[in-house]
Amino acid sequence: MNMHELNLDMTAFWMPFTANRQFKSAPRILVKAEGMYYTSHDGRRVLDGTAGLWCVNAGHCRTEIVEAIRQQAGELDFAPTFQMGHPKAFEAAAKIAEITPEGLDRVFFTNSGSESVDTALKIALAYHRARGEGQRTRFIGRERGYHGVGFGGISVGGISPNRKAYSGALLPAVDHLPHTLNIAEAAFTRGQPSWGAHLADELERLVTLHDASTIAAVIVEPLAGSTGVLVPPQGYLQKLRQICDKHGILLIFDEVITGLGRLGAPFAAQYFGVTPDLMTMAKGVNNAAVPMGAVAVKNGIHDAIVDAGNAGAIEFFHGYTYSGHPLAAAAACAALDLYKNDGLFERAAKLAPHFEKAIHSLRELPNVIDIRNLGLVGGIELKPRDGKPGARAHEIFVKCFEKGALVRYTGDILAFSPPLIVNETQIDELFGIVAEAIREVA
Numbered sequence: 001m002n003m004h005e006l007n008l009d010m011t012a013f014w015m016p017f018t019a020n021r022q023f024k025s026a027p028r029i030l031v032k033a034e035g036m037y038y039t040s041h042d043g044r045r046v047l048d049g050t051a052g053l054w055c056v057n058a059g060h061c062r063t064e065i066v067e068a069i070r071q072q073a074g075e076l077d078f079a080p081t082f083q084m085g086h087p088k089a090f091e092a093a094a095k096i097a098e099i100t101p102e103g104l105d106r107v108f109f110t111n112s113g114s115e116s117v118d119t120a121l122k123i124a125l126a127y128h129r130a131r132g133e134g135q136r137t138r139f140i141g142r143e144r145g146y147h148g149v150g151f152g153g154i155s156v157g158g159i160s161p162n163r164k165a166y167s168g169a170l171l172p173a174v175d176h177l178p179h180t181l182n183i184a185e186a187a188f189t190r191g192q193p194s195w196g197a198h199l200a201d202e203l204e205r206l207v208t209l210h211d212a213s214t215i216a217a218v219i220v221e222p223l224a225g226s227t228g229v230l231v232p233p234q235g236y237l238q239k240l241r242q243i244c245d246k247h248g249i250l251l252i253f254d255e256v257i258t259g260l261g262r263l264g265a266p267f268a269a270q271y272f273g274v275t276p277d278l279m280t281m282a283k284g285v286n287n288a289a290v291p292m293g294a295v296a297v298k299n300g301i302h303d304a305i306v307d308a309g310n311a312g313a314i315e316f317f318h319g320y321t322y323s324g325h326p327l328a329a330a331a332a333c334a335a336l337d338l339y340k341n342d343g344l345f346e347r348a349a350k351l352a353p354h355f356e357k358a359i360h361s362l363r364e365l366p367n368v369i370d371i372r373n374l375g376l377v378g379g380i381e382l383k384p385r386d387g388k389p390g391a392r393a394h395e396i397f398v399k400c401f402e403k404g405a406l407v408r409y410t411g412d413i414l415a416f417s418p419p420l421i422v423n424e425t426q427i428d429e430l431f432g433i434v435a436e437a438i439r440e441v442a
């Protein structure tokens with residue numbers, strides 16, 4: 001199929017996080033997907049080096065998930081979850097609770113990572129209020145953090161272009177920890193850098209500044225993905241946990257990327273051995289087959305809110321029409337079964353050393369200034385061109401696509417997160433293509 005046969009009028013679709021004019025003048029269109037590969041509009045096979053958008057962890061168009069959605073659509077297309085229920089939503093929540101860290105067994109459904117973040121922030125506020133500490137309204141995020149695009153998420157997030165146009169409308173009581181990347185100290189570290197745990201002590205400084213009694217929660221991505229794969233320093237998350245505990249501050253892990261096996265454990269919380277109070281997820285929760293997100297909540301937090309109100313009254317004034325949508329929930333049940341039956345999280349853990357070796361083999365290529373990795377996620381940071389940040393990575397991204405690999409870039413950082421079904425040959429193929437593209441782009 002070529003563009004002519006596609007006959008697409010691209011005018012109406014205002015594309016998200018896209019250079020619209022540039023894209024529409026030279027479009028990249030995907031028309032099919034199966035397993036590890038997309039098919040482009042011109043009939044080329046494209047190796048998926050990014051699991052779509054960090055989300056298709058079990059690979060594309062898995063029969064079990066497709067069939068579950070098909071069957072659900074014909075049986076119960078939609079049912080409300082406000083004052084009503086349907087079996088699949090309960091089943092999906094129970095399956096999620098099976099793999100969350102112990103004690104985070106209550107699950108609130110949303111439709112995206114952004115909604116999960118805003119939901120988690122609201123639960124934190126509602127919890128403190130239910131316990132008579134309603135003055136705890138401040139959130140602490142982190143520089144370079146990405147927590148989606150809701151007003152809550154951009155407020156605690158730390159990516160300047162996502163915030164600046166809306167600066168007058170951000171949440172009023174937010175502060176930020178410093179990010180943890182230091183290329184001068186830790187370039188080309190394999191796995192977690194030994195430098196940087198002390199950056200968690202900045203939380204003590206913020207507590208002194210604002211007073212613990214005003215702070216509701218700290219929210220971080222355990223491994224920051226969208227900002228360009230920032231791996232947490234050894235001991236850093238443990239320190240954040242200790243400081244939060246000391247001051248009665250809730251710790252929220254945004255696991256929208258790290259959840260569902262990306263690091264070789266169900267969640268980063270288990271990988272790092274640090275249990276948060278709330279955990280957001282989306283993307284891989286149902287292999288991205290139907291939009292879905294969720295927040296896993298410590299039982300005590302749930303109970304404090306749910307038990308605080310009068311019986312018969314709604315306890316938490318929050319929810320989405322599509323919270324626990326039957327199709328999304330059916331897809332989640334099938335995807336979670338697939339992850340378990342195929343041992344995909346364990347597979348990710350087993351492949352991680354090969355992935356690490358392959359990505360670090362690109363170290364000597366031109367303009368490569370850092371390579372970072374953990375589990376099946378990796379980033380290659382390039383030297384930006386003078387006065388044209390992001391241009392070099394964009395060209396490499398386009399070249400990779402032309403050569404048959406989908407990668408992702410942010411600024412001048414290339415990011416990789418293949419589906420967990422990837423094999424060693426495909427990992428080598430992916431980084432072979434990337435190496436060629438880096439060599440060809442000056």
Ligand SMILES: Cc1ncc(COP(=O)(O)O)c(C=O)c1O
Pocket residue numbers: 111112113114115117146147148149221225226254255256257282283
């Ligand atoms: C850590 C994190 N939080 C939240 C989001 C937002 O998710 P969504 O795009 O589904 O709203 C993302 C998306 O990449 C993410 O990486």
